[in-house]
Amino acid sequence: xxxxxxxxxxxxxxxxGVVVGAMLFAIFWMGTLxxxxxxxxxxxxxxTRIALPDRPRSFxxxxxxxxxxxxxxxxxxxxxxxxxxxxxxxxxxRDKTGVVNRSFDPATGAVLPEPGTWAxxxxxxxxHYGLHLKIWNIGEWIVGFAGMAMLVLCxxxxxxxRKIFVDFxxxxxxxxxxxxxxxxxxxxxxxxxxxxxxxxxxxxxIFFAVYFPSGWQAVYPDKQAFNADGGSAYARPxxxxxxxxxxxxxxxxxxxxxxxxxxxxxxxxxxxGDAAGFxxxxxxxxxxxxxxxxxxxxxxATGAVLHRSDALRPVAVAQRFLTGLHRIQxxxxxxxxxxxxxxxLGCALIMTGFLFWLEKRRKRxxxxxxxxxxxxxxxxxxATAGIVMATAGFMVINRLLPLGVTxxxxxxxxxxxWTFHLVWIAAFAHAWMRPRMAWVEQCRAIAALALAAMxxxxxxxxxxxxxxxxxxxxxxxxxxxxxxxxxxAAAWAASRWLAASRRRSAAAVAxxxxxxxxx
Amino acid sequence: MREMVxxxxxxxxxxxxxxxxxxxxxxxxxxxxxxxxCPPATQALLRIGGGLLLAAGxxxxxxxxxxxxxxxxxxxxxxxxxxxxxxxxxxxPRWLRPMTRVAVRKRG
Numbered sequence: 001x002x003x004x005x006x007x008x009x010x011x012x013x014x015x016x017g018v019v020v021g022a023m024l025f026a027i028f029w030m031g032t033l034x035x036x037x038x039x040x041x042x043x044x045x046x047x048t049r050i051a052l053p054d055r056p057r058s059f060x061x062x063x064x065x066x067x068x069x070x071x072x073x074x075x076x077x078x079x080x081x082x083x084x085x086x087x088x089x090x091x092x093x094r095d096k097t098g099v100v101n102r103s104f105d106p107a108t109g110a111v112l113p114e115p116g117t118w119a120x121x122x123x124x125x126x127x128h129y130g131l132h133l134k135i136w137n138i139g140e141w142i143v144g145f146a147g148m149a150m151l152v153l154c155x156x157x158x159x160x161x162r163k164i165f166v167d168f169x170x171x172x173x174x175x176x177x178x179x180x181x182x183x184x185x186x187x188x189x190x191x192x193x194x195x196x197x198x199x200x201x202x203x204x205x206i207f208f209a210v211y212f213p214s215g216w217q218a219v220y221p222d223k224q225a226f227n228a229d230g231g232s233a234y235a236r237p238x239x240x241x242x243x244x245x246x247x248x249x250x251x252x253x254x255x256x257x258x259x260x261x262x263x264x265x266x267x268x269x270x271x272x273g274d275a276a277g278f279x280x281x282x283x284x285x286x287x288x289x290x291x292x293x294x295x296x297x298x299x300x301a302t303g304a305v306l307h308r309s310d311a312l313r314p315v316a317v318a319q320r321f322l323t324g325l326h327r328i329q330x331x332x333x334x335x336x337x338x339x340x341x342x343x344x345l346g347c348a349l350i351m352t353g354f355l356f357w358l359e360k361r362r363k364r365x366x367x368x369x370x371x372x373x374x375x376x377x378x379x380x381x382x383a384t385a386g387i388v389m390a391t392a393g394f395m396v397i398n399r400l401l402p403l404g405v406t407x408x409x410x411x412x413x414x415x416x417x418w419t420f421h422l423v424w425i426a427a428f429a430h431a432w433m434r435p436r437m438a439w440v441e442q443c444r445a446i447a448a449l450a451l452a453a454m455x456x457x458x459x460x461x462x463x464x465x466x467x468x469x470x471x472x473x474x475x476x477x478x479x480x481x482x483x484x485x486x487x488x489a490a491a492w493a494a495s496r497w498l499a500a501s502r503r504r505s506a507a508a509v510a511x512x513x514x515x516x517x518x519x
Numbered sequence: 520m521r522e523m524v525x526x527x528x529x530x531x532x533x534x535x536x537x538x539x540x541x542x543x544x545x546x547x548x549x550x551x552x553x554x555x556x557c558p559p560a561t562q563a564l565l566r567i568g569g570g571l572l573l574a575a576g577x578x579x580x581x582x583x584x585x586x587x588x589x590x591x592x593x594x595x596x597x598x599x600x601x602x603x604x605x606x607x608x609x610x611x612p613r614w615l616r617p618m619t620r621v622a623v624r625k626r627g
Contacts, residue, residue: 169541169601171609191601194594289587325591332588334526338595345602 006160013156017353018376020149022383025350027143029387030128031199032343033120035328035336038085039476040120044398046461047115051473052087053107059248059267061109062091065102066245069093070273077269079248082106083286084331087473093272116403116412123417124391129203137210143203144211150200157189164190178359185352188345195342196349202322230316234297234307236276243275246303254303255281255296265293269300278306286331290317291324347384354380378432385442386427392449392487393423399456440502443495450488454481525583529576529592533600536572538618539565541604550612552619561622568622573597 033040042049062079069077074093082088089104103112117123126132133139158164168190171183189196209216209223220226227233252264265284271277277300282293290312297307312320324330328339358377365373397419405412431438457477458464465481468474541547543565548557557565576597581589607614 166544166546169537169544169547169605169608171605173609187602187605191598191605195598198594289591332584334584334592335588335595338592338599341599342595345598 009156009159013153013160014357016149016153016156018357020146021350021354022379023142023146024150025347025383026131026387027128027146028343028346028350029391030124032340032347033391034125034128035339035343036476036479037120037125039479040124041086042476043457043480044117044119044395045115046463047112048086048088048103049461049463049474049477050082050087050105050107051471052082052084056081056263057089057104057106057109059252062089062104063245063248065091065093066269066272069269072096074272075270077272079267081265083265083284085476088112113403116401116405117398117416118413119398123394123413123420129207140207140210144207147200147204151197151204154189154193154197154200158193161186161190178356181352181355181359185349185356188349188352192342192345192349195339196346199326199346202326205319205322206326208319230313231292232309232312233295234278234280235270236278236306238271238274239276241275242273243277244301245269245272245277245279246298246301248279251279251298251303252281254298254305258296258305258308259283259294262294271300275301277301279303285324285329289324289330290321291327291329292317292320351380351384354384374432374435377435378428378438381431381438381442382424382428385439385446386424386431388487388491389427389442389446389449390420390424392446392453392484394420395453395484396449396456399453399460436502440495440498443491443498446491447488447495450484450491454484454488457481522583525579529579529583529596530600532572532576532579533597534603535618536569536576537597537601537604538607538615539569539572539622541608542615542619542622543569547608547612547615548619550608551615565622576600 059079066077072093072095074095076093078090078092080086080090080092087106089106091102091104093100103115104110105112123132129140129143130137131139131142133142161167167183167186169187171180171187173180173183175183204211209226216223216226216230220229224235228235248267252267255264256262262283264281266282268280268282269277270280278297279300280295280297282295285291285293292312295309296305298304299306328336354376358373358380361370361373365371394416397416401412401415403412405415407415410418427442430442434441454465458481463474463477465478465485468478468481542551542557543562545556545562548562549555577589577593580593580596583589584592
C-alpha cells in the first residue's frame with residue numbers, strides 16, 4: 001500500500017512537473033524580479049532617478065490634471081505622494097483606452113517626461129500574476145492553475161523524498177551528473193519549502209475573489225458592497241449632476257489631525273466633477289505587513305467627513321496579512337533581499353527538476369528512438385535560459401531606443417515588449433534547432449546581453465556604477481547594474497563549464513570509436 | 520549600524536547552527552573530519568547545540584525586527600544560511616573542521 005502510494009505520488013510529481021514546469025519557471029522568475037520592480041523602474045526610466053525631498057508636496061498643485069480627468073469623464077483620479085522606492089509623485093486617471101499615468105518631480109513640481117517604458121512595475125510584475133492576458137482574466141486563471149500545481153508538487157515531492165532528514169544538507173556535487181542534479185533539486189526543494197509553500201499559498205489567496213467568486217457572491221449583491229463591508233471602504237453612486245471640489249490640502253490636513261500627525265500618502269477621488277464625488281485620503285501601506293491603509297473619506301465639495309475606515313475583522317486581517325506577506329510593499333530591505341535569494345532558489349528548483357527528468361531518460365530515449373527528450377530539452381532551454389535572455393534583451397533595447405520613438409504604429413514601450421517576446425521565441429527556436437549547443441550558446445548570449453545592458457546604462461545616462469554607488473538616491477541603479485554584472489559572470493562561467501564538459505564527453509566518444517576500430 | 524551588526528549575528532548563529540546540525544549526521548562528520556565516526560555523545564551535543572544556535576538566531580531576529588517582521592526574517596534567513604552550509608559541505612568541507620574541534624574539546 002505504502003509503496004503504491006509513493007509510486008503514484010512519484011508519477012504525479014514527474015508529470016505535473018513536466019507539464020507546468022515551464023509556466024512555473026516564468027512565474028517564479030518574474031516574481032523574483034518583481035521583488036525589485038521599482039528599482040528596475042529607476043534603471044529603465046532615467047528621468048525618475050530623483051532624490052526624495054524631505055517634505056511632501058501640495059495636493060492642490062495637481063488640480064490641472066484633475067480638470068483633465070473631469071473632462072475625460074474618468075471614474076477616478078488618484079495621487080500618490082513620492083516614496084523612498086518611487087521618488088516621484090504619480091497621478092493616475094482613465095481615458096477611453098486605459099489608465100493614464102503622469103509623473104511629477106517632488107522637489108520642483110515639474111512634469112516629468114513620459115518614460116516610454118513599462119519596466120518593472122508595469123511589465124515584469126503584472127507578468128508574474130497575469131501573463132498580460134487580460135481577456136476573461138485568463139492569465140490569472142492560468143497562473144492560479146500553475147500555483148495549485150506548485151502546491152501539489154511541493155506535497156508530492158515531500159512524499160516521494162525517502163530520506164528527507166538524512167539528505168537534509170546533502171549535495172554530492174562531484175558525483176555523476178544525474179546524482180548531483182537530483183541532490184540540487186531535493187536540497188533546494190527541502191530548504192526552500194517553507195518559503196515556496198507560504199508564497200504559493202498566499203499568492204492564490206490574494207486572488208480569492210477571482211478564483212472563488214461564489215463565496216462573496218452568495219452574500220453580497222455586488223463587488224462594491226463586498227469591499228465596503230469586508231475592507232471598510234466607502235462608496236456612493238453618481239448623482240449625474242455637476243459638482244465642485246474643495247481644497248484637497250485642507251482634507252489632507254484634517255486627516256493628519258484626526259490621525260494624530262500620521263502623514264497622508266495618497267488621495268483617491270471617485271466620480272470626479274460629479275455632485276456625489278468623494279475624496280478618500282489614505283495612510284501609507286509601507287508600515288506594516290498587513291496590507292491595509294487606514295483611510296478617511298470626505299465629501300468632495302464641502303470637505304465634510306463621510307466615513308472613517310474601521311479596524312478590519314479577523315478573516316479580512318488574515319487575507320490582508322497574507323497579501324502583504326506576498327506582495328512585500330512594506331519597508332524592509334533585509335526581507336526584500338531574502339525574498340530575492342529564495343526566489344532564485346525556487347528557479348533553481350524548477351530548472352533542476354527538469355534537468356533530472358531529461359538526464360534520467362536521455363539514454364533510454366536515444367536507444368528506443370523516442371523523441372520526448374528532444375522536445376522537452378528544447379522546452380526547458382527556452383523556458384529557463386530563454387526567459388533570462390529575453391529579460392536581458394528587454395533591458396538592452398530599453399537603453400538603445402530613443403525617447404518618443406515609434407515604429408509601425410507601435411510606441412516605445414510596446415517595442416520593448418515586442419523585443420522581449422521575439423527574443424524569447426527565438427530562444428525556443430534556437431533550442432529546438434541546435435539542441436547540442438543550446439545551453440552553451442544561450443548562456444553566452446545571456447552573458448553578452450547582461451554586460452551590454454550594464455555598459456549601455458553607463459554610456460547613455462552617465463550613471464555608471466562608480467557614480468551610482470556614491471549617491472544614495474542612485475543605489476537602485478547601482479543594484480541593478482551589479483545584478484547584471486553578476487548574471488553576466490554566472491552565465492559566462494556556466495557556458496565555459498558546459499563547453500568543457502561537452503568537449504570531454506566528445507573526446508570520450510571519439511576514444512571509444514578509436515578503440516572499436518582497432519579491435 | 521546596530522541593524523547591520525545584529526543581522527551579521529543572526530546569520531552567524533544560523534550558519535553555525537545549521538553547521539552543527541549537519542555535523543551531527545555521520546555522513547557529514549566523516550566528510551569533514553576525514554576518518555572516524557562521530558562519538559554518540561558528541562553527536563548529541565552537536566544536535567542540541569545546533570538547535571540552541573537556531574533558537575538564538577530567532578531571538579536576535581525578534582530583538583532586531585519585532586515579533587512579526589522578526590519571525591519572517593528568521594524563517595527566510597535560516598533557509599539562506601542552510602544553503603550556505605550545503606555549499607560549504609559540497610565544496611570545501613574542511614572549512615567546517617574548526618567546528619568539529621570545538622565540539623570534541625567541549626566534551627573532553
